[in-house]
Amino acid sequence: MTLFTATLLTAIVLFLTGGVLLWNGEHVSTLARMLPRSRRFTILVFGLGTVWFLWKVSNLGEADFGNYRTVLLIAFAAIALLSYFFVPDFLAVRGACVVALLASGELLDSAFSLYDTPARLFLVVFAYLLICLSIYLAVVPYRVRDFFQWLFQTPGRPKFIGGLVLFYGLILSIAAFTY
Numbered sequence: 001m002t003l004f005t006a007t008l009l010t011a012i013v014l015f016l017t018g019g020v021l022l023w024n025g026e027h028v029s030t031l032a033r034m035l036p037r038s039r040r041f042t043i044l045v046f047g048l049g050t051v052w053f054l055w056k057v058s059n060l061g062e063a064d065f066g067n068y069r070t071v072l073l074i075a076f077a078a079i080a081l082l083s084y085f086f087v088p089d090f091l092a093v094r095g096a097c098v099v100a101l102l103a104s105g106e107l108l109d110s111a112f113s114l115y116d117t118p119a120r121l122f123l124v125v126f127a128y129l130l131i132c133l134s135i136y137l138a139v140v141p142y143r144v145r146d147f148f149q150w151l152f153q154t155p156g157r158p159k160f161i162g163g164l165v166l167f168y169g170l171i172l173s174i175a176a177f178t179y
Contacts, residue, residue: 006110007123007176014169021162029152036093036144042084046095050080052102090141097138104131119175126172 020028035041057073060066083091107127111120137144151157 001106001110003110003114003117003120003123004176004179006107007120007172007179010107010123010126011169011172011176014165014172018162018164018166018169021158022166024155024158024162028158029148032148032152033145036090036141036148038092039088042088042092042095044095045099046080046084046091049095049098049102050077053098054080056102090144093141093144094138097134097141100130100134104128104134117179119178122172122175126168 054073054077057076058069060069060072065072104127107123107130111117111124111127114120151161
């Protein structure tokens with residue numbers, strides 16, 4: 001993926017997220033509060049994260065335990081399947097964290113060794129913040145529930161956060177066209 005594509009896709013995701021929070025309709029709060037424990041959202045994000053991770057494992061090189069690819073695939077697929085059935089609480093949050101970590105890796109790969117493009121740092125900083133947030137939320141996923149409760153207590157908070165997210169999406173989209 002090119003740096004332009006990665007930056008523009010990230011900006012689009014931030015535009016959509018910020019727009020939804022700015023709109024702050026009746027269903028936004030209800031949907032956001034349901035997501036951390038939703039089985040459908042779990043199937044979507046945890047399934048996507050599992051498939052993406054297993055695809056990465058299937059493409060391991062010899063230096064990265066590629067000789068044990070089949071064993072690793074079976075082990076990680078079994079762990080994912082057993083997690084879905086035996087550890088379902090907040091699995092949607094953990095699945096979203098897996099997807100965010102894998103996406104952050106792609107974002108960082110697209111900006112790798114492009115030192116003559118300083119605007120890439122807007123994307124790189126976002127990717128590292130996403131990595132830190134994903135690791136934290138994977139450890140304490142109930143914090144997402146607490147965050148949504150805090151966010152939707154007053155009608156001004158989602159609009160403010162949505163405005164910030166939308167603004168950073170605008171910065172990223174401008175940066176994408178400066179490469």
